[in-house]
Amino acid sequence: MSAYRPLTASTLIDYLSSLAPMQTRLGGNSADWTAREVSDGNLNTVFIVSGPAGSVCCKQSLPYVRVDPAWAMPLERTLFEARWMQALSPAVGHQIPELYHLDEGLFLIVMENLSTHHVLRNALIAGVAPAGFAARIGEFVGHASYATSWRALAFEDVYALRDLFSRNLALTRITVDLVLTDPYRTDCPRNRWISPELDDLVESLQTDSVLHAAVERMQERFLSSSQALLHGDLHTGSVMISGDDVRVIDGEFALYGPIGFDLGMFLANLAMNAYAQPEHDDWMRDEIALLWSSFRRAYLERWEAGAQRGDMASLTRPASCAAERTRFFQQILHDCAGFAGLELIRRTIGFAQIADYEAGSNRENEIEARRRALLTGRTLIQKAFQIDTIEALLDQI
């Protein structure tokens, strides 16, 4: 463990050369190594370091938000990302990058380099993502959420894991504010939208007390339902893809919460891609249907195999009661619909917006795409608890 200092390309190489396993992995002499910064998220610095024998990806926290240095942020977020990788890797295997090394003093993760992969959001915008990718994400959520749930673990183990991630306060505060609250406030300077065209619609969202009560219901779900360890920020920028190989990265927002949160956030990002690029409409609908069916199948597979057995599994045989099983997945779908609605709105008028909207060059189309996201978001939040099938959800989108 080393004292904290923000690393540069050259101090990072010095640091790695002091670690025997990294010497082996990169090969040759550290003088032959190169480090290239690839940071494109909002929060952290990311470098790819390459040597004659191999390469690694290094992610370090800064004491502030990378794209907004006036916004202070505790360093510990990389520790939570590493703990998320450690907690999930037995259940999800190669669906996340391999963690090679963690330095808790430098707040530095060294992990498998995926730079032959593409960030899914970019691949979608470019129209080059292979069809069917969402099946891999559905499986990931199914496996991760089953393995960290009360079905698979004794409650003592779930509590320990839940408490570990409930210290992830700074990033959970970001979610509570940016996703669950700010977009609905008239007085929040972090919000922005295309003006004057969207002014009326934004005003109506920000003054609709019936909508706000429904948002409050979703806040309650997020804050008081702790079904499984979530990724917590599962948008298309948190996925890297190369052909059939689909990886989930960037688990620094991890926390216990409702399973539908991860699914809804991902689904909303697929829908927004289709709004921004209407030629993707059929494709994205297919991906959304796949996301849900693969999630359901993957979760059920683990449940029925019953390899791990937690407290909840001690009474029942997995396949015993179709009615309760239906109820269980329906409730996840309700959450999924509601959180998808929140994601649609916050990515359209909140602090962290998405590049998909700027994919076209036409302002009219962009406004239309954003308008659809806002209207659909509102409907999904309000109707969430009446949406009982994925078809009904697709009908709203």
Next chain:
Amino acid sequence: MSAYRPLTASTLIDYLSSLAPMQTRLGGNSADWTAREVSDGNLNTVFIVSGPAGSVCCKQSLPYVRVDPAWAMPLERTLFEARWMQALSPAVGHQIPELYHLDEGLFLIVMENLSTHHVLRNALIAGVAPAGFAARIGEFVGHASYATSWRALAFEDVYALRDLFSRNLALTRITVDLVLTDPYRTDCPRNRWISPELDDLVESLQTDSVLHAAVERMQERFLSSSQALLHGDLHTGSVMISGDDVRVIDGEFALYGPIGFDLGMFLANLAMNAYAQPEHDDWMRDEIALLWSSFRRAYLERWEAGAQRGDMASLTRPASCAAERTRFFQQILHDCAGFAGLELIRRTIGFAQIADYEAGSNRENEIEARRRALLTGRTLIQKAFQIDTIEALLDQI
């Protein structure tokens, strides 16, 4: 803080005489003090110590279950009871005893002496409890659950409190096993029932896979819904009463969970009293209706006053949306019904049964009372999520 040793009447007096505030409270000379053991629960030792000026109640954990010394149990349970008192006293005031002193080494609580009060269960069996007592319990649950919820506190404060109580593992394990699991297992030697009369019914409960799936659904609610700080063991033996003064004691099972758990457990104990003493039937129905209406009113009062404002309260004006409010209380009632069902069954065939059943001298009546509890318990667990009003719940009882 002192080294742990189980106290006797005389070593307890020596210990108290070393504390200046206790000298003042009890008055005179410690030679004039008397200590009387009043333990009648399952777990701990309780003494009343009296002096010329006043008296106190002292509760100490033993390293095992008091009524079953072969069952080892960590001492820390009194610490959780004290933390529960500290967490709730600002919100509930004199609805719990005042905490005078905690010794974390002796695992000893010194608190307000309520020995002019009666344990509610005994008062019910003797038919001397004053009508309307359940209103005080409803208020208690309303105030306690509002004050510790996401509506009243920032999520950071809720997480801190939740994590504190999620270390209450030994007692939560008792609930998971004795309330949520064991009664449904054919192979659990802790179960007992009147044989042969109830054999068939018990066997049918223990082999009914549809019931077990519904039990699993309630397990999931208990383990993954963390709405508020619960008492965790709110039966009629955890309430002391003197006229209008109703106090909740014995919070050692405290943990974050679904609000309906406390309400359902209390409600089930009222129903079982009516089964055991059918002449109480109308009375107990009135108390159950009062429990619910007072809970609802007390919670809403705090919500509408909006004195504290947590994350969930930042968007909405309290009275803004009747539909979401209805949904919120309905979901608590669903939980209440399901957990009442679990309590009915576990108090009738599980490890910790209740004295009410032995109130009459007639074996036939006792069997009939127990049979009603088992049948009603099964129905409530299975229909929990269809029970939308307190009248519908009373119809099932």
